Every structure is written in structure tokens, then in C-alpha cells.
Amino acid sequence: DAGVIQSPRHEVTEMGQEVTLRCKPISGHNSLFWYRQTMMRGLELLIYFNNNVPIDDSGMPEDRFSAKMPNASFSTLKIQPSEPRDSAVYFCASSFGSPQAGNTIYFGEGSWLTVV
Amino acid sequence: SQELEQSPQSLIVQEGKNLTINCTSSKTLYGLYWYKQKYGEGLIFLMMLQKGGEEKSHEKITAKLDEKKQQSSLHITASQPSHAGIYLCGAPRGANAGGTSYGKLTFGQGTILTVHP
Numbered sequence: 582d583a584g585v586i587q588s589p590r591h592e593v594t595e596m597g598q599e600v601t602l603r604c605k606p607i608s609g610h611n612s613l614f615w616y617r618q619t620m621m622r623g624l625e626l627l628i629y630f631n632n633n634v635p636i637d638d639s640g641m642p643e644d645r646f647s648a649k650m651p652n653a654s655f656s657t658l659k660i661q662p663s664e665p666r667d668s669a670v671y672f673c674a675s676s677f678g679s680p681q682a683g684n685t686i687y688f689g690e691g692s693w694l695t696v697v
Numbered sequence: 698s699q700e701l702e703q704s705p706q707s708l709i710v711q712e713g714k715n716l717t718i719n720c721t722s723s724k725t726l727y728g729l730y731w732y733k734q735k736y737g738e739g740l741i742f743l744m745m746l747q748k749g750g751e752e753k754s755h756e757k758i759t760a761k762l763d764e765k766k767q768q769s770s771l772h773i774t775a776s777q778p779s780h781a782g783i784y785l786c787g788a789p790r791g792a793n794a795g796g797t798s799y800g801k802l803t804f805g806q807g808t809i810l811t812v813h814p
Contacts, residue, residue: 585739614801624785624804637801672739679800680789681727683747686802688732688739 583607585689587673593695599661602692605654606675614674614686615648615658624672630656663696670694700724701788701805709811710776718771718808720786729769730787730802731760740785743771776812783807 586605594600606613614629628638630650641648645664650656660667670691678684702721710716720729728747732740744753746762746769753760757780759772773780787802 612800623806626801626803629801674740680730680787680802681800683728683745685742685745686730686787687742690739693737 585673585675585687587671587689587692589692590690591693591695593697594663596664596696597662598696599659600663600667600694600696602658602671602673602694604656604658604673604689606656606673607677607687608654610675610677610687611653612676612679612686613650613656614672614676615656616672616674616688618670618672618691619668627658627671660694663694665696668695700790700803701786703784703786703805703808705808706806707809707811709813712777712812712814714776716773716776716810718784718810720769720771720805722767722788724767726762726766726769727789729760729762730789731769731771732785732787734783734785734807736782743784773810776810778812778814781810781812783809 588603612631615627616624617627618624627640628648629636633650646660648658670693672688672691674686674688676684676686704719730745731743733743734740744760749764749766751762757774762769785804785807787804789800790803
């Protein structure tokens with residue numbers, strides 16, 4: 582069974598450009614999470630969806646970041662305009678049900694973003 | 698400050714040695730997840746604990762959650778180079794919307810494990 586699929590795996594872009602990261606969750610999962618990982622701040626939750634509806638976007642850094650989930654099998658995280666401080670690994674993860682109920686969250690391989 | 702504190706931040710051991718990684722919460726845990734991450738890869742789920750005093754094992758890795766549900770430990774017996782990586786603990790944090798409890802995981806800062814052959 583396919584896991585969480587993210588694209589692109591690596592992206593290098595110039596400051597000011599738009600970046601779009603894509604995620605396909607595990608089939609049948611109803612929760613989707615976007616995390617960002619940096620050396621300084623560790624693994625931070627940006628936003629999560631339940632049944633395609635954003636539940637908590639308090640971790641989204643600023644208006645330059647936006648996330649959508651148009652259907653149960655696809656989500657995007659967009660950064661416009663990008664800045665060097667956005668350089669990080671962005672992970673998408675999915676689960677069936679809540680981790681509070683003991684359901685496991687499965688992570689994708691991550692998208693490595695470098696903004697120069 | 699971090700809700701979850703991991704210690705140590707990094708650990709270097711010789712192959713064959715036992716080791717322990719700790720994860721402490723400032724709040725009562727509704728569960729505790731352990732993940733392993735290799736450089737350049739995603740997080741791999743190891744195990745999950747929910748009940749106070751619970752202990753689970755998988756191969757040479759054992760995780761425990763204390764009775765008060767505020768601290769967990771991950772113990773590796775007879776470490777191997779394949780155990781090297783970053784170990785992260787994560788705890789569910791909930792939000793209620795319309796009476797339904799949702800959830801997210803917040804993570805500790807990670808413990809970097811190096812195992813020398």
C-alpha cells in the first residue's frame with residue numbers, strides 16, 4: 582500500500598518566487614497535516630485538516646503561507662513570495678482518526694526547500 | 698518553551714551498548730508516540746503508548762510511559778549502527794470543534810543517536 586506521497590522531493594528557488602508543495606495522503610485517511618522541520622525550531626505543525634476542512638492553522642507563519650485541500654486525496658502548501666528563511670524540510674502526514682484516540686500519523690518523505 | 702523536552706539532545710555510543718532516551722511533558726499526556734528519522738527521510742512510526750505504566754517492545758527497542766503519564770523513556774538494548782538516527786517523541790494535543798475532538802501531534806526537539814561500529 583502506498584504511503585504519503587509528496588512532491589517535489591527537492592526544490593531550489595530564488596527569493597520572491599512562488600513555491601507549491603504537493604501531498605497525496607494515504608487512501609482512506611481523513612486527517613492531513615503539514616509540518617515544517619528546521620534545525621533551530623525542530624518539527625512544527627503548520628496546519629491540519631480533518632475531512633478536507635482546515636481545523637487548526639495557528640502554526641502557519643504568516644500570510645505568505647497558504648494551504649488547501651480540495652479533495653480527500655490531494656493537498657497543497659503554497660508560499661508566495663518565498664524568502665530564504667523559509668528554507669526547511671516540509672512534511673505532509675496523514676491519519677485515519679485522531680492521535681488522541683490512538684491512531685497513528687504516517688509521514689511522507691518530505692520536500693526539501695532551499696530559497697536563495 | 699517546548700511542551701516536550703527530550704534528553705539527551707545527542708548521544709554517541711559504541712555498538713553493543715544499551716542506551717535510554719527520555720521525553721518529559723509539562724502536561725499530562727493523553728498518549729505518547731515515538732518516531733525515528735534517518736537523515737533525508739521521513740519519520741518512521743515506532744510505537745505508541747496510552748496508558749500509565751504501559752510498556753511496549755519491538756525487536757530491541759522498548760518504550761515505557763510512567764504511571765503519572767508525564768514521562769516516557771525509549772530504551773535500546775545492544776545497539777547497532779542501524780539504530781542510528783533522530784528519535785522524536787510526539788504527544789497528541791486536541792482541539793474541539795462542534796463537540797468533536799480532533800487532534801494533532803506536537804513533538805520534542807529530537808535526540809540524535811550515533812552508533813559507532
